[in-house]
Amino acid sequence: MxxxxxxxxxxxxxxxxxxxxxxxxxxxxxxxxxxxxxxxQAAAAREAARIAAEAQRVAALWNVRQLQVAEYIQGVREVRRLANLFYEQDANATGLEAQLCDARHALSLKLAEVDLTLPFGVVQAAYKVYECLEREVGIARDAGPAEYFLGIVSSQVFSEDPAESELARQAEEAVNELRAAPDTGDPRPRFPLVRVVVQTVRAATGATAEQAMAVVRYVSTGQYPAMRSENIQENAASMATLIMATRSVLRSEDDVIPPVPEQRRRRWRAGAGR
Structure with missing residues (x-):
């Protein structure tokens, strides 16, 4: 010092x-x-930007999925509506078959979109709906014309026109006789009855030979009403499964678009706190 x-x-x-x-x-x-x-700060900013981009991607995918499933369900309902018209009108006279073909084609495209973007559980449910609908279409094509023309026969029995009423009565009697005929496994004994049914139904209703044969098949099997009832139940169950699976994926019980995954939010907060 x-x-x-x-x-x-x-x-x-x-x-x-x-x-x-x-x-x-x-x-x-x-x-x-x-x-x-x-x-x-730069790392936190990059992480925030990445999370924002991911959130936008999730939101966009959510919107796409919602739209595609909604359009698919609407397409199913349109095909079903057209299939039901086979029971209510002359499909040949109204061009119903062409309308149904177009609606089924559009539905198959929607199913392909669902197949590409939705989770596997939803895709499975969508295919189940499609399978049930295809069976419904097949039943409608077979049973629809028969029920339509049988309905005409039943109503025209009470027609005020005596000639029209008589033709309908003959057709109804022929149908009832065919319905009551025993099925021995050999179709040949039933051929005369089939011929009478075709002739009388065509005379009473103006049906084509093909449409009259649909009546024959419907009456001969007797299984179409039960098949249709069973298919309706299957359709309702498969559609309910699809809707539930989609609501789960879209988190429909929430009030907002699905949030960013929790793990990524924690990483962002950790970066912001440094």
């Missing part, structure tokens, strides 16, 4: 040097801290 007291200029120089070195060290440390903070 005596040395520094005898040489104050040296002491002052040392103090100045220490101050300078301290300042430089402080600047270096501050710059390093600032640089680290900048890198953390």
């Amino acid at each position: 005596t040395y520094f007291e005898d040489n104050p200029e040296i002491f002052a120089a040392i103090v100045a040097a220490i101050a300078i070195l301290g300042g430089l060290l402080g600047s270096i440390i501050g710059a390093k801290i600032q640089a680290n903070g900048g890198r953390d």
Whole structure:
């Protein structure tokens, strides 16, 4: 200490040097801290941007899935509506077959879209709906014309026109006789009855030979009403499964679009806190 007291200029120089070195060290440390903070902020910004992009992707996919399943369900309902018209009108006269063909083609395209974008559980449910609907269409094509023309026969029995009423009565009697005829496994004994049914139904209703034969098949099997009833139940169950599976994927019980996964939110918060 005596040395520094005898040489104050040296002491002052040392103090100045220490101050300078301290300042430089402080600047270096501050710059390093600032640089680290900048890198953390940049990393947090990149993570936030990535999470935002992912959230946008999830939201866009959610919208696409919702639209595709909604359009698929609407397509199913349109095909079913057209299939039911086979029971209510002359399909040949109204061009119903062509309308049904177009609706089924559009539905198959919607099913392909569902197949590409929805989870496997929803896709399985959609195919089950499609299979049930195809059976419904097949039943409608076979049973629909028969029920339609049988309905005409039943109503025309009570026609005020005696000639029209008589033709309908003959057709009804022929149908009832065919219905009551035993099925021995050999169709040949039934051929005369089949011929009478075809002739009388055509005379009473104006049906084509093909449509009259649909009446024959319907009456001969007697299974179409039960098949249709069973198919209606299968359709309702398969559609309910599809709707439930889709609602689960879309999180329909929530009030908002599905959020960003929880793990990614925690990583973003960790980056923001550094």
